[in-house]
């Protein structure tokens with residue numbers, strides 16, 4: 001469906017997308033940043049959106065998002081500091097050591113869930129790397145007891161929502177000719193914020209229905225109710 | 231949605247502590263739901279298997295043990311939990327289909343009332359015990375030094391087949407006993423006995439799909455009779471061929487199959503055989519069919535049942551009999567089946583014989599009834615249960631012939647009529663061990679209770695009693711690890727018992743899984759090449775293929791029919807002033823014989839006929855209701871010579887006016903929170919009586935008196951009206967139009 005729409009009506013789609021994008025920016029400016037920063041769930045759901053015509057589905061040709069081929073979803077969120085059993089430094093792994101997100105969250109490309117890495121994966125490195133650090137000693141203690149650390153969930157959606165990491169990575173990364181897998185952190189950042197600058201992960205995007213639908217509208221995602229609420 | 235991954239073992243440990251409710255709901259731990267940050271834990275696998283991807287289900291093949299039909303299943307497993315069952319498309323028995331009872335096996339597995347620890351009777355009550363103590367007591371009472379031997383020891387099971395049967399037999403042999411009672415309330419033993427006598431083989435292949443007309447005397451082949459899933463597929467083909475097949479069902483109260491029939495005939499209970507003789511009479515004397523296939527005595531017997539006599543005895547109008555006979559002749563090949571109520575009388579054998587005689591007269595044998603083969607491995611073949619064994623057991627227990635009893639997969643104290651006094655007889659057996667998953671009526675009276683794995687957690691091989699032309703062994707494999715760490719595999723226990731009695735025999739074998747592998751390895755050409763030496767290693771790829779398919783094809787060499795007809799006259803039930811009505815305790819494809827009463831999905835599923843949920847009801851005809859002054863939901867008192875029941879009535883026309891039908895399944899006094907104290911058990915008030923040829927209980931031969939109890943009952947029913955209120959939800963025609971279609975003027 002999407003591919004068909006793209007080949008048949010490329011130009012009208014792009015111009016409509018751009019005008020919608022402009023319109024959204026205007027609305028955003030008028031309403032002000034505060035509203036977007038702390039939206040209530042009701043506001044999010046009620047955010048006006050037009051029915052997306054079928055021609056409007058597919059990729060933008062220009063670099064209007066944070067990376068080629070995507071319009072970033074609107075909205076930010078001031079998440080809580082979550083106390084984890086071990087204070088896991090995302091920045092150290094991703095920014096300093098340049099480990100790809102998908103190395104640890106390996107299921108994201110194959111499943112609905114990204115998956116917390118199995119403890120065996122942590123130990124794959126940390127049975128030899130940084131074994132003298134306090135946090136690694138903590139981890140090793142769990143491992144020796146045959147347990148995984150009881151991590152706290154930071155990002156979650158209600159059970160009536162079916163979100164799939166696999167589908168989103170396919171669209172934004174693997175089917176996107178202008179992206180490379182090395183830049184996957186930019187794709188993750190759309191919903192998880194810039195993890196390369198965090199230690200323990202913190203929720204930075206509202207992950208509400210409004211947030212999802214704005215992104216779907218801007219990027220030609222589905223508006224079929226039962227795709228997400230099945 | 232789930233974002234958590236668990237180490238399977240860790241997960242199961244957690245589940246053991248926190249109960250099963252969260253698992254049933256399919257949500258993550260903890261069981262409350264929030265998307266708040268930091269509120270829920272998300273515990274990763276410690277060290278996952280290569281193929282495990284959280285959030286992605288994997289399907290594994292196994293076998294359905296919810297009824298003896300033995301269909302193949304596939305279970306979707308995700309994060310170590312089985313979430314959904316479907317039919318296994320590679321099984322020729324059910325080709326990918328599964329009934330609602332099969333679907334509900336999940337609830338049996340995740341049921342909060344599962345037995346989780348061994349129990350031993352102390353000071354009169356069952357108390358938690360260790361496996362060591364339980365097995366030590368079993369060794370003391372039944373081990374080599376116990377002094378027990380011979381027929382004073384017995385096994386009591388439901389239908390059993392495959393390697394479980396081999397090990398049961400080995401244990402009995404080691405004990406020196408041949409006492410194996412195999413109990414199944416819903417069975418086809420009478421049909422099998424008739425087929426054996428008249429065709430020379432007990433389980434011929436039935437081809438509903440090849441028939442132009444099916445006439446079924448009470449055989450609910452779409453619901454509970456023999457192999458309902460396979461027959462449903464055949465039925466679909468039968469109905470959708472170039473010429474739509476015609477289904478005629480004759481029975482005292484409407485079954486699921488009856489509800490699908492083109493013509494449903496209310497027949498007086500116990501006269502189905504006479505109806506068959508009457509039809510033969512019309513075929514021979516009015517339709518001029520060649521009767522030379524029947525011996526002269528049979529022809530003479532048939533000649534006695536002319537239309538008016540048959541009509542008087544069966545209560546079926548003469549012109550209707552004539553029309554049915556005409557259809558039988560014109561829509562050849564037809565297929566005549568008989569079971570359930572037709573077989574459940576003291577003259578059940580003769581009634582089924584008369585039905586089979588019709589098949590022979592109509593030339594159906596060889597057309598819609600095809601010759602089959604004996605199962606190539608007789609030691610694995612199904613040991614189908616019956617009620618004869620219940621009777622035999624009651625007698626053995628009552629006369630003090632048993633010192634020790636092991637039982638598994640059967641609940642005789644629920645299925646036994648009160649007149650047998652089985653509770654007392656059972657209690658008199660000095661040592662009774664239950665191998666159970668639930669605290670049912672029989673388990674509650676055992677001296678030792680061993681909690682066994684659910685069907686979804688265990689290994690096994692199964693051979694369905696009814697095989698089509700493609701014979702197969704169905705494989706049962708665990709779809710997940712045991713929820714409760716103290717439960718044990720039934721196969722492992724059988725091995726342990728055998729090792730106890732015959733030390734050394736199974737030394738080489740670690741567990742039942744290993745036993746199955748080596749047992750199959752011993753069959754040439756299955757897990758090794760045809761010419762392999764005994765100690766050649768098993769081809770593990772072949773083993774994996776079998777597990778992936780969930781089945782192993784077995785060659786079947788068809789043997790020829792040896793037809794013989796020698797049928798006896800059928801005495802119709804006498805009139806009874808004190809008990810003018812007949813009690814018909816039909817099974818339904820939901821609670822079945824009561825074994826599924828602890829599964830809320832099936833309690834909640836509206837009955838196929840009455841749409842009642844969660845309780846018992848009595849079906850009566852509107853004429854009977856008005857005679858008794860009853861309205862729907864009123865309590866009716868049903869009195870037999872053996873007991874009384876009170877139950878709300880459901881009034882509808884799909885029942886003979888002399889009949890009250892109370893479906894079996896409810897009326898449990900034990901069996902967990904969903905079953906206990908709900909409805910009534912019609913089996914309890916059955917009168918003594920058995921089929922004179924097979925010894926099967928005459929389940930449908932009980933006479934009762936009916937009266938209004940004078941109170942309203944409580945009965946919840948879906949769709950509270952029988953009328954469509956003019957909305958044409960289902961297209962209907964008038965009875966008059968239907969009669970015209972049938973050829974009536």
Ligand code: SF4
Pocket residue numbers: 294295296297298299300301324327328329330331332333457458459
């Ligand atoms: S017919 Fe019996 S074996 Fe087959 S799916 Fe239903 S319950 Fe299971």
